[in-house]
Amino acid sequence: MVTRGTRLSTVLAALAGALALCGCARLGQAAEHSLKVFILAGQSNMEGVGQVEGDKKGFLRHLVTDPKTAKRYAHLVDEAGKWAVRDDVWIWCLPHKGQERKGKLTVGYGASSRTIGPELGFGHIVGDRLDDPVLLIKIAWGGRSLAKDFRPPSSGGEVGQAYTDLVKHTRDVLANLKTLFPDLAGTGYQIAGFGWHQGWNDGCSWPPTKEYEANLANFIRDIRKELGVEALPFVIANSGFAGWQQKVDRRLAIMKAQAAVPERKEFKGNVVCVETRDFFRGYPSRHNYHWNNNGETYYLVGEAMGKAMVKLLGR
8 A cells, every 4th residue: 555655755765866866966965975166267367378388487387397486386297297187176168279178187278278277276276175076167258348248137238248158158067067077977066166367358447447346246146046056155366467566546446346345244254355466477478467477376376266265165
């Protein structure tokens, strides 16, 4: 005889099985050994143009060979001097020149295969601090503003194409994990955090500069809704181009706005802005807006973001 209680138990058991097969979970609901997913987004400085191979200051190779810095950055290379490849951190980023870019984290996931962005330092920190495997989804385009291209729905007006594409790419990657990363097949995942490094284009004129704080606050709220993760940890790397010598009022206003967002009551303890001006180096190029193409700078920006993210997760 099948009782009402028996039917209920059967339904609950089936539901539990279906959820297990789903392989996905929201923050706080994942399996004990789930994949931790971090989304890294922004414009060209999140893409990353930090130089890798070169024997001059500012190149990543110089950091691992110069006696003054080799010990500090020894973890970036293996015993043979080749760039280390992590076996616990994976990355997917937008295709370059039509070629898909995904795999285990190492150098070459910047704007091109010859550069790095914040992903390298970020991935090393969270990979070292978390027991679970990590996936970085990096979605960034050069020359994009928050006022227009990344404009979130809550800011009113036309939703930015970059915002729409960011959400779409994120969902597509998570829906196709088994195909994109066979090594991670069957692993449940948590969307664990979001990293943002952007601000140059908005600081080129006053109208987008003045609305930057409101737009960034709306962006955080809307992204959390899109991903279905309330209070998703959010780390902002401020636009510290030109370092502490920056004097342009619009640039300073963007940084002030970025620092003000985490001070809002609703974002206390779940959003943080990290200071990047200490990482500015005057070489190897003169492109202030691209951190002078300095590989160490991009690594340190990512490292600071990673450390901030780990603290937020600890809370």
